[in-house]
Amino acid sequence: MLTLEDSRLTVDDLIAWLVRFDEQIVEHAERLTELDSAIGDADHGTNMARGTAAVRLRLTEARPDDAGAVLKSCGMTLVSTVGGASGSLYGTLFLEMAKRVGAASELDTTVFADAFRAGVAGVVARGRAEPGDKTMIDALQPTVDALSTAAAGGVPLTKSLQAAAAAAAAGRDATIPLVARRGRASYLGDRSADHLDPGATSAALLVQSLADSHAERVR
Ligand code: ADP
Ligand code: MG
Numbered sequence: 001m002l003t004l005e006d007s008r009l010t011v012d013d014l015i016a017w018l019v020r021f022d023e024q025i026v027e028h029a030e031r032l033t034e035l036d037s038a039i040g041d042a043d044h045g046t047n048m049a050r051g052t053a054a055v056r057l058r059l060t061e062a063r064p065d066d067a068g069a070v071l072k073s074c075g076m077t078l079v080s081t082v083g084g085a086s087g088s089l090y091g092t093l094f095l096e097m098a099k100r101v102g103a104a105s106e107l108d109t110t111v112f113a114d115a116f117r118a119g120v121a122g123v124v125a126r127g128r129a130e131p132g133d134k135t136m137i138d139a140l141q142p143t144v145d146a147l148s149t150a151a152a153g154g155v156p157l158t159k160s161l162q163a164a165a166a167a168a169a170a171g172r173d174a175t176i177p178l179v180a181r182r183g184r185a186s187y188l189g190d191r192s193a194d195h196l197d198p199g200a201t202s203a204a205l206l207v208q209s210l211a212d213s214h215a216e217r218v219r
Contacts, residue, residue, distance in 0.1 A: 006156050006157050006158050006218045007108055007109070007156065007157055008106040008107060008108045008109075008157065009067070009106065009107045009112055009157070009214065010067075010105070010106050011063070011064065011065070011066060011067055011070055011105060011106075012063075012217075013213070013214060013217060014067055014070045014071065014107075015059050015060070015063065015070060016213040016214075016216075016217060017209055017210045017213045017214070018052070018055050018056060018059060018070075018074055018209075019056050019059070019060070019213070020209040020210075020212060020213040021052055021055075021205065021206055021209040021210075022049075022052035022053055022055065022056040023209075024205045024208070024209050025045075025048045025049050025052045025202065025205065026049055026052075026053075028045070028201075028202075028205060029045035029046065029048065029049045030045055031045065031201075032044045032045035032048060032198050032201060032202055033045030033046060033198075035195065035196050035197070035198040035201055036198040038195045039180065039184075039185035039188055039191075039192045039195045039197070039198075040183070040184045040185055040198060041184060043083075043084060044084070044086060044198040044199065044202065045198075047082050047083050047084045047086055047087065048082060048086065048090075048202050050081050050082060050083070051077065051078045051081045051082035051087065051090070054077045054078075054080075054081040055073070055074045055077045055078060058073055058077050059073060059074070065105075066102075066103045066104060066105050067101045067103075067104045067105060067106065067107055068098045068099075068101045068102045068103055068104065069098075069103075070098075071094045071095075071097045071098035071101065071115075072094070072095060072098035074094045075090075075091045075092070075093070075094030075095035075096075075097075075098060076091070076095070078090045078091040078094060079091030079092075079095075085127070085183050085184070085199075086136070086199055086202070088126065089123050089126060089127050089136065089199075090136075092119070092122040092123050092125075092126045093119040093120065093122060093123050093140070094119065095122070096118045096119040096121065096122030096123075097115040097116060097118060097119040099118070100114060100115040100118040100119070101115045108157075109147070109150060109151045109155070109156075109157050109160050110151040112147065112151075112157075113144070113147035113148050113150070113151040113160075114151075116143065116144055116147055117144045117147075117148065120137070120140045120141060120143070120144050123136070123137065123140065124137060127182060127183075128182065129181070129182040129183070130181075132178060132181075133178075133180065133181040133182045133186075134175045134178040134179065134180040134181065134182075134185060134192060134197045134200070135175075135180070135182050135183055135197060135199055135200065136197070136199035136200050136202070136203040137200075138171045138172065138174060138175045138178070138197065138200045139168040139169075139171040139172045139175075139199075139200040139201075139203035139204045139207070140168070140171075140203050141171065142167035142168060142170060142171040143164045143165075143167055143168045143171075143203075143207050145167065146160075146163045146164040146166070146167035146168075147160060147163075147164050149163075150163050150164070157214065157218075158211075158214060158215050158218055161207075161210055161211040161214050161215075162211050162215070164207050164210075164211065165204070165207045165208040165210070165211040165212075167207075168203060168204040168206075168207040168208065169204045169208070171200060171204070172196065172197070172200040172201055172203070172204040173196070175196055175197040175200045176193075176194060176195065176196055177193055177194065178192075178193065178197075179192055179193050180192035180197070183199070185197065
């Protein structure tokens with residue numbers, strides 16, 4: 001039996017997701033920075049932690065009224081606090097999702113899958129990375145595909161999000177052998193191979209955070 005809670009994401013579910021994301025970023029910040037020190041400038045963990053802490057504070061101080069407002073607040077806060085390439089890219093992800101969902105108070109799997117697709121399309125338009133370029137897109141695009149497949153198959157939300165998280169993690173891991181073609185890591189040329197991409201790693205945490213926070217809330 002589908003429960004109501006397992007068929008849609010409410011405003012509180014979205015806030016719980018972003019609080020969980022902040023917890024995960026804090027837990028993994030050192031590791032993210034270490035990954036970025038190998039192929040970038042050693043700031044991805046600190047960049048992200050600054051942003052997710054600000055998002056969390058803002059959302060818990062004043063609860064937005066609808067899903068679009070949660071996502072917009074998150075996107076604007078990330079743009080203004082994260083810095084680095086990832087700030088505007090993660091910001092775009094959330095701002096484009098916000099535009100797509102508008103003033104909806106709840107998002108079902110299909111609407112969420114659609115919104116996430118629009119968000120990732122925004123990141124691609126801004127950063128011009130394609131799958132295989134060793135960026136966050138390598139985790140985000142498989143997420144889009146998994147969500148769409150799940151939505152088309154009428155899969156319950158918890159399972160859809162678990163499939164999405166597994167797809168994101170596989171995409172993250174697949175960045176190891178790749179040579180970076182976008183972002184700072186691309187300056188290294190072939191020497192960027194044999195390393196996990198930091199942005200794909202934080203993006204996998206983003207999707208896993210949603211799968212976990214939602215599974216806990218419907219339990
Ligand atoms: P910066 O590279 O400016 O120091 P961060 O270290 O915070 O920013 O983020 C680096 C991550 O951003 C990379 O690991 C990569 O996943 C992602 N990234 C960089 N450039 C792009 C791009 N053009 N498109 C998509 N993702 C990108
Ligand atoms: Mg960096």
